[in-house]
Amino acid sequence: MIEDDPTEEISRIEARLEELAEAAERCRKYILASKAAVAGGAALLLVTMLGLLGAGQTAALGSIAMILGGIVSLGSNVSTLRQTEEAIGAAELLRSDLISRIDLRMVADAPMKLA
Numbered sequence: 001m002i003e004d005d006p007t008e009e010i011s012r013i014e015a016r017l018e019e020l021a022e023a024a025e026r027c028r029k030y031i032l033a034s035k036a037a038v039a040g041g042a043a044l045l046l047v048t049m050l051g052l053l054g055a056g057q058t059a060a061l062g063s064i065a066m067i068l069g070g071i072v073s074l075g076s077n078v079s080t081l082r083q084t085e086e087a088i089g090a091a092e093l094l095r096s097d098l099i100s101r102i103d104l105r106m107v108a109d110a111p112m113k114l115a
Contacts, residue, residue: 006098013095020088027081034074041066 044063048056 006101010095010098013091013098017088017091017095020084020091024081024084024088027077027084030077031074031081034070034077037066037070038074039070041068041070 041063044059044066048059048063
C-alpha cells in the first residue's frame with residue numbers, strides 16, 4: 001500500500017462523521033425532551049398553585065423536580081451537541097484536506113455508457 005494514499009484514513013473519518021451525526025441527532029432528541037419536561041413541569045406547577053389539582057404538595061414537588069431535571073438535561077445535551085458539532089467540523093476539515101492531497105485526474109475521452 002502506498003504511504004501517501006489517504007483513502008483508508010478518509011474512510012475512517014467518514015465512519016466517524018456518521019457516528020458523530022448520530023450522536024448529534026440523539027442530543028437534539030434529548031434537548032427536545034428536556035424542553036418538554038421543563039414546560040410540563042411548569043404547567044403542572046401552575047396548575048398546582050391554582051389549586052386545580054387535588055394533591056398539592058406532591059404535585060408541586062414533582063413539578064419542581066421535572067423542571068430542574070429538564071434544565072440539567074437541557075444544559076448537558078446542549079453542551080454535548082456543541083462539542084459534537086465542533087468535532088464534526090474538525091473531521092470534515094481533515095477529510096477535505098486529505099481529499100485535496102489525492103492526485104485526481106480528468107477523464108475526458110472516456111466512452112459514454114448506454115443506459
